[in-house]
Amino acid sequence: METARGMRLRLLGTCPVRFIRLVLSCSLASLTVHLFPLRENLIVDGIFLQQLINGLTLGSVYGLIAIGYTMVYGIIGMINFAHGDVYMVSAYLAAIGIALLSFFGFESFPFIIFGTLLFTIAVTGMYGYAIERIAYKPLRNSTRLAPLISAIGMSLILQNYVQISQGARQQGIPTMLDGALRFHIGEGFVQLTYTKLFIIVASIAGMLILTYIIKYTRLGRMCRATQQDRKMAQILGINTDRVISYVFVIGAAMAALAGVLITLNYGTFDFNAGFIIGIKAFTAAVLGGIGSLPGAMLGGIILGVAEAQFSGLVNSDFKDVFAFSLLVTIMIFRPQGLLGKPQVAKV
Amino acid sequence: MTALLEFQNVDVFYGPIQALRNVSLSINEGETVSLIGANGAGKSTLLMSIFGQPRAAQGNILYQGQDITRKTAHFVASNGIAQAPEGRHVFPDMSVEENLLMGTIPIGTKWVDEDMQRMFDLFPRLKERRNQRAMTMSGGEQQMLAIARALMSRPKLLLLDEPSLGLAPIVVKHIFQILRELAQSGMTIFLVEQNANHALKLSDRAYVMVTGEIRMTGTGQELLADPQVQEAYLGGH
Numbered sequence: 001m002e003t004a005r006g007m008r009l010r011l012l013g014t015c016p017v018r019f020i021r022l023v024l025s026c027s028l029a030s031l032t033v034h035l036f037p038l039r040e041n042l043i044v045d046g047i048f049l050q051q052l053i054n055g056l057t058l059g060s061v062y063g064l065i066a067i068g069y070t071m072v073y074g075i076i077g078m079i080n081f082a083h084g085d086v087y088m089v090s091a092y093l094a095a096i097g098i099a100l101l102s103f104f105g106f107e108s109f110p111f112i113i114f115g116t117l118l119f120t121i122a123v124t125g126m127y128g129y130a131i132e133r134i135a136y137k138p139l140r141n142s143t144r145l146a147p148l149i150s151a152i153g154m155s156l157i158l159q160n161y162v163q164i165s166q167g168a169r170q171q172g173i174p175t176m177l178d179g180a181l182r183f184h185i186g187e188g189f190v191q192l193t194y195t196k197l198f199i200i201v202a203s204i205a206g207m208l209i210l211t212y213i214i215k216y217t218r219l220g221r222m223c224r225a226t227q228q229d230r231k232m233a234q235i236l237g238i239n240t241d242r243v244i245s246y247v248f249v250i251g252a253a254m255a256a257l258a259g260v261l262i263t264l265n266y267g268t269f270d271f272n273a274g275f276i277i278g279i280k281a282f283t284a285a286v287l288g289g290i291g292s293l294p295g296a297m298l299g300g301i302i303l304g305v306a307e308a309q310f311s312g313l314v315n316s317d318f319k320d321v322f323a324f325s326l327l328v329t330i331m332i333f334r335p336q337g338l339l340g341k342p343q344v345a346k347v
Numbered sequence: 348m349t350a351l352l353e354f355q356n357v358d359v360f361y362g363p364i365q366a367l368r369n370v371s372l373s374i375n376e377g378e379t380v381s382l383i384g385a386n387g388a389g390k391s392t393l394l395m396s397i398f399g400q401p402r403a404a405q406g407n408i409l410y411q412g413q414d415i416t417r418k419t420a421h422f423v424a425s426n427g428i429a430q431a432p433e434g435r436h437v438f439p440d441m442s443v444e445e446n447l448l449m450g451t452i453p454i455g456t457k458w459v460d461e462d463m464q465r466m467f468d469l470f471p472r473l474k475e476r477r478n479q480r481a482m483t484m485s486g487g488e489q490q491m492l493a494i495a496r497a498l499m500s501r502p503k504l505l506l507l508d509e510p511s512l513g514l515a516p517i518v519v520k521h522i523f524q525i526l527r528e529l530a531q532s533g534m535t536i537f538l539v540e541q542n543a544n545h546a547l548k549l550s551d552r553a554y555v556m557v558t559g560e561i562r563m564t565g566t567g568q569e570l571l572a573d574p575q576v577q578e579a580y581l582g583g584h
Contacts, residue, residue: 218448218456225438225449232436235398237424237453237500 021332028325046185051312052305057196057265059304060203064258065281066288066296067210068251074227074291075247076140078147082131082154084278086252089158090124090259091269092166095173109176113198113260121256128252129245136248137241155274163271172268199261206257207297210250214293223247227291276320280307283327289340298338350409351376351504351535352397352428357406359389359396366392368559369406374504374537379530381538381546381567383580384556390539391433393556394508398423398430410504425453429502431493433509433539439482443473446481446492450499458501466495469525487518494522504535511542523549543580547571555580 065087072080097116106112135154139146180193214220225233226243234240262277263269280303288299306326311319336342350373359367366389374380384390396403397410398420408416415423429450437446447466451459467474470491476484481492490510497505510526511519523545530536530549540546547553547567555563555576563570570576 221441221445221448222452224441228438228440229436231400232432232438233449234400234420235424235430235432236449236496237421238449239419239421 024332025329028329046188046190047312048309049183049185049190051308053190053192053196054312055305055308056301057199057304058308059284059301060200060207061258061262061300062277062281062284062304063297063300064203064206064254064261065277066285066300067207067254067293069282069285070288070290070293070296071223071247071251073285074293075223075244076136076147077144078136079151079282080136080248080251081148081151081278082135082158083251083255084274084281085155085158085162086124086127086131086274087255087259087277087281088269088271088274089127089162090120090252090256091263091273092162092171093120093123093256094260094263095171095269098173098176113176113264117257117260120260121253124252124256124259125249128248128250128255131252132245132248137244140241159271159274166271168271170268170270173263175267176264195265199265202257202261206254210254211293213250219246280323283323286337287327287330289337292337292339292341295337295339302338349376349412350374351411352537353409354393355407355409357393357396357403357408359392359401360404361392361401366401366559367396367403370556370559370561371406372554372561372564374535376503376535377533378551379526379536379538379549381540381550381553382556383540383543383546383553383570383576385579386541388556389559390556391508392559394430394432394506394537394539397428397506424500427453427500427503428506429497429500429504430506431490431497431508431510433512435486435489435493437481437484437489437492437496440480442480443477443484443492446496447473447499450496453500459499462499462501466498469498469528470495487514487522490514490518490522491525494525498529502534504537505529507536507538509540510538511540511545519545541580543576544571547576 065083068083068086069080072078072083094116097119098112100119101112101115106115131154135150136147139150175195177193177195177198180191181197183190183192212220214223222233222238222243223246225236225238226240230240233243281300284299284303285296286299287303288295288297290296303323303326307319307323310316310322314322330338353373354370357367357370358365370389370393372380372382382390382393392401395401397408397415399416399418400420403416406416407414410423410426410428415426438449441449444463447463448456448459451462467477472488473491473495476488481489484492494507494510497507507526510522514522519542526536526538527549538546538550547570550567553565553567553570554561555570563573563576565573571581
């Protein structure tokens with residue numbers, strides 16, 4: 001017969017991981033509540049709704065960038081640390097595109113934005129292709145750590161290259177799309193600017209197009225096959241090196257879309273802009289389950305909305321702390337991410 | 348008859364370990380040839396070396412008279428060699444139909460409807476499960492899918508690596524029945540098996556491999572009657 005104490009000890013002894021999880025999450029939760037008491041009556045004057053709009057905007061952009069991380073991880077199992085900087089380059093390209101089109105006298109917003117999108121996506125795609133070719137492909141059969149270090153190097157190269165060629169000052173573009181939809185709620189109002197509406201619509205369109213490509217086209221099937229079993233894909237006649245290049249181009253194209261959209265919204269950027277947003281998008285990818293495409297989109301939106309709600313309702317200085325705490329908490333309870341599949345060791 | 352595939356004195360290494368020693372064999376058009384041998388003899392290595400994984404260190408591999416020793420795997424696959432590999436390697440997260448579509452990469456989707464119908468006639472179980480994900484199917488169904496996927500590329504040479512591995516005897520029987528039909532239809536088949544009895548009965552010719560070397564060769568009937576083969580691979584006496 002076991003005593004109650006003995007049993008308790010045995011329980012603690014057999015699952016220390018569960019115990020540590022419990023302690024960690026309790027302390028995290030209590031810390032959050034202690035540090036940041038809620039403001040009063042916020043929901044009434046519409047901050048919640050306003051922050052929901054802001055969060056969706058931010059989150060859909062995080063999702064777009066997270067797609068690049070998650071697809072590259074899925075197919076070659078590495079974290080492309082240069083991806084945030086690819087986004088940064090695309091922000092510059094967007095500004096250049098807008099400047100060029102305006103210079104040649106085009107004035108209509110749809111034309112300028114469409115032209116800029118095409119230009120930015122094409123050139124950023126080339127960046128994605130070139131980066132993979134130069135920094136990762138030669139290391140394909142080396143240790144897993146080598147391309148990771150090479151990625152960090154690529155990230156530094158891109159930042160310094162842009163700093164030298166474009167200057168260290170913050171750059172900006174004028175507001176392209178004025179006006180907003182306003183909804184009155186109680187004494188306050190909620191504002192959805194046309195820019196934000198455009199961002200949400202364009203992101204969703206981008207994600208839908210990508211999902212269609214991956215799910216229903218030959219290229220998409222080749223990507224999935226390479227992801228699921230690279231050696232078998234080769235035996236079936238797929239040039240997996242080329243598929244990997246395509247994946248980098250697709251990731252870069254999604255980052256380019258994000259770059260154009262964020263530049264439209266905030267108007268400013270500098271050579272360092274890729275760092276924090278890259279880390280956030282990476283967090284979103286991990287949150288959703290790295291390697292999973294819908295996971296990246298969902299993770300981006302959850303992260304964006306959570307961050308916006310926290311800064312609106314609690315404290316905007318600590319929004320990054322909250323975002324990363326969210327990541328830690330989810331990692332503790334669901335290490336594979338929200339939609340990720342648990343890694344099963346093959347024997 | 349011309350040799351469709353020919354190994355000329357091929358050596359293959361895994362690091363310092365030599366997996367194939369001076370292997371020479373040939374497969375003629377329309378033939379069913381099998382390679383039998385114990386676990387670890389190098390049979391699968393031999394099949395994979397056709398795709399350069401691992402690459403032969405010495406010797407040549409000729410396909411239709413062309414040297415393919417140093418070609419990439421996708422080049423070899425695009426030129427009419429298809430393999431149903433050991434352990435099946437179906438794409439776990441894809442449906443049966445999508446897996447079959449992956450087989451059409453070398454030839455495009457021109458004949459896809461016709462070919463898929465043909466596969467469903469050959470393996471009615473796959474038709475029942477056409478929208479099911481491959482990972483949820485039984486071993487026998489996955490094996491059928493792997494063979495059907497290989498056939499979708501209309502190969503000139505079909506390589507089969509241990510199609511009986513880990514399957515119930517009745518399923519093995521069914522799969523060999525289908526292989527016999529394929530062989531009779533004129534398909535060139537190169538079969539690697541531990542299940543020597545089934546393999547030898549099916550084959551026109553066969554090779555016996557022991558620790559990376561070809562030790563014996565002959566027609567299927569000859570080897571079935573050979574006392575040494577009976578002793579070592581057919582359960583003796």
